[in-house]
Amino acid sequence: MNRPQPSRRVQKLTSAIFTEMAQRKKEAARTVRVIDLGIGSPDQPPAPHLVEALTAAVQRPDVYGYPMSEGSPHFRQAVAEWYTYRFGVELDPDQEVHALMGSQDGLAHVAMAWVDPGEIVLVPDPGYPIYAGSVHLAGAEMYPMPLREENGYLPDLEAIPEEVRKRAKLMILNYPNNPVSAVAPLSFFEQVVRFARQYGIMVVHDLAYSEMAFDGYRPPSFLQVAGAKDVAIEFNSFSKSFNMAGCRIAYVVGNAELIQPLAMIKSNIDYGVFYPVQEMAIAALRGDMSGHFPNTIGPLYQERRDVLLTGLNQIGWTIPAPKATMFVWASIPRGWSSRQFAFRLLEQAGVVVIPGSAFGAEGEGYVRIALVKKPDELLEAVGRIEQSGILHQVPQQ
Structure with missing residues (x-):
């Protein structure tokens, strides 16, 4: 039976890496509590x-x-x-x-x-x-x-x-x-x-x-x-x-x-x-x-940024502190592709980040980390990354 095919414009849309990360997260969650720092969805309710x-x-x-x-x-x-x-x-x-x-x-x-x-x-x-x-x-x-x-x-x-x-x-x-x-x-x-x-x-x-x-x-x-x-x-x-x-x-x-x-x-x-x-x-x-309900979103995410980056710096992953957004853009260790690194981080540490290549060719060599968890969970993520040893591993070719 001949079936109609989706339009060419739909076929050009790029959600594959996000779908793949979601599937890998589901698989990892069978054996470990996953800390998802991937999608930039706020974890707090409205005021x-x-x-x-x-x-x-x-x-x-x-x-x-x-x-x-x-x-x-x-x-x-x-x-x-x-x-x-x-x-x-x-x-x-x-x-x-x-x-x-x-x-x-x-x-x-x-x-x-x-x-x-x-x-x-x-x-x-x-x-x-x-x-x-x-x-x-x-x-x-x-x-x-x-x-x-x-x-x-x-x-x-x-x-x-x-x-x-x-x-x-x-x-x-x-x-x-x-x-x-x-x-x-x-x-x-x-x-x-x-x-x-x-x-x-x-x-x-x-x-x-x-x-x-x-x-x-x-x-x-x-x-x-x-x-x-x-x-x-x-x-x-x-x-x-x-x-x-x-x-x-x-x-x-x-x-x-x-x-x-x-x-x-x-x-x-x-x-x-x-x-x-x-x-x-x-x-x-x-x-x-x-002024009765001042916006406190900046201080909330500034605290998370500081907790995460201080912890990562202490274990040898030095990342410049951003002035804004709910994300950290992090250069990854040499030898890894951004996809390899993100997949291995999920497998070994149970931490989800998004490969930089998901956002374009210039994103290769980076991962995006979302500040969408409370400070204690961000510290737990740092501990897991350190324990995994991924920052000092040589990727398998």
């Missing part, structure tokens, strides 16, 4: 006042109709006010803010809204997988921008060939960055704005980790740069900043004309975020602005 806002909202009889795709006026107003409070960026809530079912939702569809087959999207390598996935779904071409340690994990715009610059339609950026945990100065964003203006490129900036920062560092918005709103849109989310990952709510802000094609796609495929979840998000933003 009590956010749960209270959600609970109160779901009891209202008027919240069960179809919500608007763009988000309620109150939600968009709260986002605009928070952007002024947090970044000093003025936004028109009616035109320059649009709700999303998580930032992944918007990122998955933005290339589809803007790019046709044969056009190029500049994508960071290593990068969060949906960036490349969105390009494949749109049937477009991807040009990887290497993120390397010697450049502070910032793309070298001058290294992009002239013919690629002229064909490029979009550039995707993400700072603070997943997976490499790097941050970007405003001077780099200024350089990007000049580059985008010169070549007519639209910039898509993913700011999902804006509140997950350490040591007094406050990540900027790309839209803080003069002229940025002319060329850019920016995504932000409640998943990481307010422990609302399962609630699936985020937003895109920036140039109204650049948001509109994405909004058109969204209006054709969904009816928006459940109203009570929007009310929960409003409570998160207003609580942060009021």
Whole structure:
């Protein structure tokens, strides 16, 4: 019997390594309690006042109709006010803010809204997988921008060939960055704005980790740069900043004309975020602005970062301390591939990390470690890594 085959665009999507790690974790769990530092899903619940806002909202009889795709006026107003409070960026809530079912939702569809087959999207390598996935779904071409340690994990715009610059339609950026945990100065964003203006490129900036920062560092918005709103849109989310990952709510802000094609796609495929979840998000933003419920997500993950890196340093695995995100980007011992190392670490220590190669060719030689466990479990992971002896082993070829 002849069976239909999936589309070529689906076949290009890259979830294989995550599926393989999940299967290997299941097998390892038969003999050891696995410490999963792989997927970046927050392990804490939302703050009590956010749960209270959600609970109160779901009891209202008027919240069960179809919500608007763009988000309620109150939600968009709260986002605009928070952007002024947090970044000093003025936004028109009616035109320059649009709700999303998580930032992944918007990122998955933005290339589809803007790019046709044969056009190029500049994508960071290593990068969060949906960036490349969105390009494949749109049937477009991807040009990887290497993120390397010697450049502070910032793309070298001058290294992009002239013919690629002229064909490029979009550039995707993400700072603070997943997976490499790097941050970007405003001077780099200024350089990007000049580059985008010169070549007519639209910039898509993913700011999902804006509140997950350490040591007094406050990540900027790309839209803080003069002229940025002319060329850019920016995504932000409640998943990481307010422990609302399962609630699936985020937003895109920036140039109204650049948001509109994405909004058109969204209006054709969904009816928006459940109203009570929007009310929960409003409570998160207003609580942060009021000072009554200050966001403590940064100190929580800073403690975890310090516990993990201090412990790893003591056993001979020295890793630079990131300024932001919920991840540590760790160079692995010489001789290993990132897949080999991650698989062996799971087998011998029962600790899950993600091979850097899962995020692109430039990720080879690294693993990503998620700070998604409490300090005592992170210390247990350090002890297991030391006991396994993997840092001093020679890989089998």
